[in-house]
Amino acid sequence: MEFSSQIIQLLFSGLTIGSIYALIAIGFVIIYNVTGVLNLAQGEFAMFGALISISLVKMGLPLWAAVILSIMTVFLIGGLFERVAIYPARKASVPTLIIITIGVSIAFRGIAILIWGTQPQSLQPFTDNTPIKFLNAVLLPQNIWAIGISLVSLVVMFYLFNKTFIGKALTACVVNQFAARLMGIKPEKMSLLAISTSAGLGALAGIVIAPISGASYDMGMMIGLKAFVAAVVGGLTNVPAAIGGAFLIGILESFAEGLWSSGLKDVVSFSLLLIILFVKPEGIFAKASGKRV
Amino acid sequence: MEKKDLKKVYHNSFIGLIILPILIAVLPVVIPSSYILTVFIMVGIYALVCNGMTMLIGYAGQISLGHAAFYGIGAYSSAIISTTYGLSPWFGMIVGMIIAGIIAIIVGIPTFKLKGHYLALATLGFGIIVFTLFKEFRELTGGSNGFFGIPSINLFGFEFNSDLRYFYLVWVFVFIGIIFSRNIIHSRIGRALRSIEGSEIASDAVGVNIMKYKLQVFVLSAMFASLAGSLLAHYVSFINPDLFGAMTSIYFLIMVIIGGSKSIWGSVIGAATYVLLGELLKHFMPILLPNKGGEFEIVFFGILLVVTLIYMPNGLSPQLEKIFSKFQKKKVTIEAPLQINKKQIASGGENQ
Numbered sequence: 001m002e003f004s005s006q007i008i009q010l011l012f013s014g015l016t017i018g019s020i021y022a023l024i025a026i027g028f029v030i031i032y033n034v035t036g037v038l039n040l041a042q043g044e045f046a047m048f049g050a051l052i053s054i055s056l057v058k059m060g061l062p063l064w065a066a067v068i069l070s071i072m073t074v075f076l077i078g079g080l081f082e083r084v085a086i087y088p089a090r091k092a093s094v095p096t097l098i099i100i101t102i103g104v105s106i107a108f109r110g111i112a113i114l115i116w117g118t119q120p121q122s123l124q125p126f127t128d129n130t131p132i133k134f135l136n137a138v139l140l141p142q143n144i145w146a147i148g149i150s151l152v153s154l155v156v157m158f159y160l161f162n163k164t165f166i167g168k169a170l171t172a173c174v175v176n177q178f179a180a181r182l183m184g185i186k187p188e189k190m191s192l193l194a195i196s197t198s199a200g201l202g203a204l205a206g207i208v209i210a211p212i213s214g215a216s217y218d219m220g221m222m223i224g225l226k227a228f229v230a231a232v233v234g235g236l237t238n239v240p241a242a243i244g245g246a247f248l249i250g251i252l253e254s255f256a257e258g259l260w261s262s263g264l265k266d267v268v269s270f271s272l273l274l275i276i277l278f279v280k281p282e283g284i285f286a287k288a289s290g291k292r293v
Numbered sequence: 294m295e296k297k298d299l300k301k302v303y304h305n306s307f308i309g310l311i312i313l314p315i316l317i318a319v320l321p322v323v324i325p326s327s328y329i330l331t332v333f334i335m336v337g338i339y340a341l342v343c344n345g346m347t348m349l350i351g352y353a354g355q356i357s358l359g360h361a362a363f364y365g366i367g368a369y370s371s372a373i374i375s376t377t378y379g380l381s382p383w384f385g386m387i388v389g390m391i392i393a394g395i396i397a398i399i400v401g402i403p404t405f406k407l408k409g410h411y412l413a414l415a416t417l418g419f420g421i422i423v424f425t426l427f428k429e430f431r432e433l434t435g436g437s438n439g440f441f442g443i444p445s446i447n448l449f450g451f452e453f454n455s456d457l458r459y460f461y462l463v464w465v466f467v468f469i470g471i472i473f474s475r476n477i478i479h480s481r482i483g484r485a486l487r488s489i490e491g492s493e494i495a496s497d498a499v500g501v502n503i504m505k506y507k508l509q510v511f512v513l514s515a516m517f518a519s520l521a522g523s524l525l526a527h528y529v530s531f532i533n534p535d536l537f538g539a540m541t542s543i544y545f546l547i548m549v550i551i552g553g554s555k556s557i558w559g560s561v562i563g564a565a566t567y568v569l570l571g572e573l574l575k576h577f578m579p580i581l582l583p584n585k586g587g588e589f590e591i592v593f594f595g596i597l598l599v600v601t602l603i604y605m606p607n608g609l610s611p612q613l614e615k616i617f618s619k620f621q622k623k624k625v626t627i628e629a630p631l632q633i634n635k636k637q638i639a640s641g642g643e644n645q
Contacts, residue, residue, distance in 0.1 A: 038410040088603050094409035095356040096602055099550060102358075102543055103598030110592025221539070225417070232414060263429045270418040270425075277415045278403040 005136035010258040011251060016143040016212065018250020019150030020046075023205035024227035025234070025242040026157060027198025032236055033174040034187070034194040037086055037097050041105035042202055043224020048108065049074045049203025050215035051116050054123050063126065071203045078199025082192050090191075105220070112217035123210035146208045153204060154243060161239075170194060174237075222266075226253070229273040235283020244285055310472065313561070317464045321457055330456040334528060336561075336568045337463035338521045343548045343560035344470045345517025350546075351554030352478060353510045354490030355405065356413050358542050359420030363393045363515040365427055365537030367522025369434055372443045372532060382446045386523040393519035397512040405507045408493075420542050427534040439533030446527045459528055466524065467561070470517060475557050477513075486510060518545075547598050553608025562610050567594070 024042055031039045049070050056066035085104050089097060125142045132139045161167040172180040173190045181187060205223070206215065213219075226249060234245030249269050256268040276284060321330060342364055349355050370389030375382040404415045427434050434440060445454045446462065453459050477483055485506050488496035497503050526532050544567070552563020574590040601608060 032410075038413070085599050085603075092602070092606070095350070095354070095413070096606065098356065098410065098413050099546060100599050100602050102546070103595045103602065105595070106540075106543065106591050107595025107599065110590070110595055114592060225421070225539075228414065229418070232411075236410075261429070263425065266425045267422050267429075270422050273418045274403075274415060274422075277407060277411055277418075281407065281411055 002136060006258065008135055009137040009139070010254045012137065012139055012143060013258075014251030014254030015247065016146045016250070017209075017254060018230075018247035019147045020205045020209045020223065021227045021230045021250055022154065022243045022246035023150055023201050023208075024223060025230040025246045026154070026239055027201045028228060028231040029234075029236060029239050029242045030170070030174070030194045031198050032231075034170065034177075035086060035090070035191045036094075037101065038228075039195070039198070040098065040101040040224065040228075041081065041108060042198065042227065043220030043222070044105050044108035044112075045074050045078060045199040045202030045220070046206030046209070046223050047112060047215065047217065047220035048077060049206035050123065050210040050219070051112060051121065051206075051217075052203075053207045054121050054210065054215060055116070057123065063124065067204075067207055070207060071200050074203035075196045075200040078196040078202075079192055081199070082195040086191070086195065087188070105224075109217050109220070116217060118217060120214045120216035122214045123207070125211045129211075140212075142211050146212065149204070149208050153201070157201070157239075166193070226269060229269050232273060232281075233276055233283060234285050238283070238285065241283055241285035245283070310468075310475075313471070314468060317461075317468070321460060327456050330460045332568055332572055334456065334460050334463050336565045337460070337467045338525050338528070339545070339548055339564035339568065340467050340561045341463075341470050341521040341524070342518045342545050343552065343564050344467070344474055344557065345514030346545055346549050347552075347554055347557060347560045348474055348477065348486070348510050349514040350549055351556070351559070352483060352486040352490060353507055355507060355511070356546075357416045357511070357514070358413055358539070358546065359416035359418075359423070360514070360518050360545050361537045361539070361541035362420045362423035363397065363518035364522040364525075364541065364545075365423060365534070366393045366396065367519030368526040368532050368537065369427065369440070369522075370519070371523035371526045372440045373433060375527070376440070376443050382444065382523070382527055383448075386520060389519045389523050390516045393515040394512045397515035398508065401508045401511045402504075405504060405511065417539065417542070420539055424534055424538050427537060434534070437534060439531055441531050443526050443530045443532070445530070453527075463524055463528075466520065470520075471557055471561070474513075478557060482506065482509070544594075547594055549608075550598060551601050551608055553610030555607050556610040556614070558613075559608055559610040562613065563608065566609060570594075570597075 024046060027042055027045070028039065031037055031042075052073055053063075053066045053070035056069055057063060061069070081104060085100055086097075089100055092100070125140075126145045127141055129141055132141065132144075159167075161171055169180070169185045170190055170193060172183065172185055173187050173194075177187050180190075206219070209215075209223070227246065230246035230249045231242045232245070233248060234241030234243070236242070249272070252272065253265045253269055256265040260268075320333065342360060346357065346360055349357055367386070367389035370392055371382055371385035374380050374385035374388055400419055404412065404419070407415055428437050430436075445452055445459075447453065451458075453462050478486075485496070485501045488499070488501055489503055489506060493503055522537075525536075548563035548567045549560065550563070551566050552561070553559030570593070571590055574593060578590065605612070
């Protein structure tokens with residue numbers, strides 16, 4: 001294969017994985033800004049989404065129904081998580097909240113082992129998966145599905161946040177919680193909504209990636225952490241920047257894997273995380289502003 | 294806290310120093326089982342790591358999600374020096390601690406400028422990078438296949454090759470570690486650390502060199518973890534990168550939190566609770582839920598961690614101290630240090 005087609009192929013798989021990270025990274029940003037919690041259990045929602053939809057398909061449901069049902073279930077799990085673990089501890093210190101989300105994430109992994117075992121499982125591709133030739137690069141339809149679904153849901157999220165009342169209330173909480181409360185918006189309700197919505201988005205990400213890389217109880221951790229890196233690269237307070245960060249991480253990782261070493265791709269993304277934290281903790285896409293985190 | 298109470302707390306932690314060696318000496322005599330010894334060797338190794346982390350988390354108020362990296366550095370240093378180069382395991386242990394200390398300084402200087410979420414993320418990222426390097430430097434570490442044939446430790450010709458001998462060796466280290474960290478906590482440095490935990494801005498204002506103290510305690514905790522890693526390597530004689538992944542860091546954190554990060558004894562209590570509960574679950578869960586793999590106990594630990602943090606934010610050790618002081622029929626006040634107590638900071642107070 002020539003070099004240019006390899007580049008196209010790597011770029012394409014980078015975009016695929018980047019779009020998955022983007023869905024989860026948005027969840028991080030929403031939760032972080034509404035509740036002040038950095039939710040380390042975010043990747044586990046992707047894991048639940050993937051595994052639940054696989055089980056539903058195995059039970060004989062059509063794929064689309066399984067996907068919708070699975071996203072709804074994870075949405076409810078997210079709500080339950082907020083009420084049981086985050087809400088009672090909302091006044092605790094930052095390290096305490098971080099450790100609580102870690103506790104929930106390992107409890108989720110454990111529950112997944114109890115239900116699905118430790119064997120990786122796979123979901124059928126959404127459509128016929130014959131490779132498509134494009135400029136000498138071989139592309140799989142499932143990757144196109146992944147990128148497409150992610151982009152569509154990003155647009156839908158953008159619309160929801162900017163055009164609907166609930167979205168605006170949520171955005172108000174992100175911008176200034178005190179002012180939002182004065183306007184009669186209940187931040188407690190918004191916190192529940194934010195975490196459930198992020199859980200749903202995470203589930204979608206998990207379902208989209210399941211036919212490509214399979215699903216297992218421990219898939220959430222790495223996906224979650226990478227999405228985290230993406231959110232931090234973007235600056236943790238800005239949704240479009242987080243999406244940009246996600247695609248950047250995805251492409252960087254794909255190139256590191258293809259051109260250098262598959263084992264060292266994690267070193268690349270986490271080194272980027274450390275460099276950004278040390279040098280520019282407000283994120284590389286952040287505009288200079290008075291507000292610093 | 295009143296001065297009288299302060300003395301009382303110091304006194305109580307002193308009683309522990311007498312009770313612990315007696316318990317340790319007696320245990321193998323009362324229960325002469327190799328299985329129990331193995332379990333308590335692991336408790337001792339974890340207690341050593343948690344001992345350092347307690348100082349970092351409970352006293353300096355800094356979170357670390359990357360301590361498995363230092364634990365691994367200790368293990369691999371010992372393994373490589375004693376196996377590949379055939380030098381003394383003691384030398385390997387010391388080299389491991391020095392390497393861990395140097396890396397802690399290099400990583401710590403930029404990291405401890407960060408706070409809260411960013412600090413947690415940076416340490417987590419560091420841990421994952423080191424874990425990946427253990428896997429990728431195949432010539433040095435054996436890669437994912439692991440590192441075989443690590444020799445046992447000997448002291449002047451005396452081989453620590455049985456569980457009983459190793460049990461005493463590990464617990465001597467734990468005992469020394471506890472005396473060491475107890476003295477630090479009750480010294481000027483300890484007071485400085487607590488002031489940092491209370492309010493960094495306030496301690497900076499009164500002239501505490503925050504960066505220096507945070508870095509010192511981080512380096513110290515890294516060295517504790519490295520020593521524990523070396524002890525593990527010489528005990529199990531086979532190590533692989535999976536022993537030092539992100540989950541291990543998280544398990545250390547669970548032990549510290551469950552035991553109680555505000556007390557040096559919390560490290561021993563937390564490690565013991567974690568290991569003993571894990572063993573109990575391994576024995577009894579298959580009866581309740583047959584056909585399940587061996588990893589289900591993590592559900593339990595996750596839930597335990599969340600419940601502990603919500604309902605008992607100071608972990609088990611204050612509860613045990615309460616029971617202990619009831620036996621003495623004297624009252625010891627126990628504070629709730631996870632919430633910032635202004636009076637305590639103002640008095641540079643003590644909490645246990």
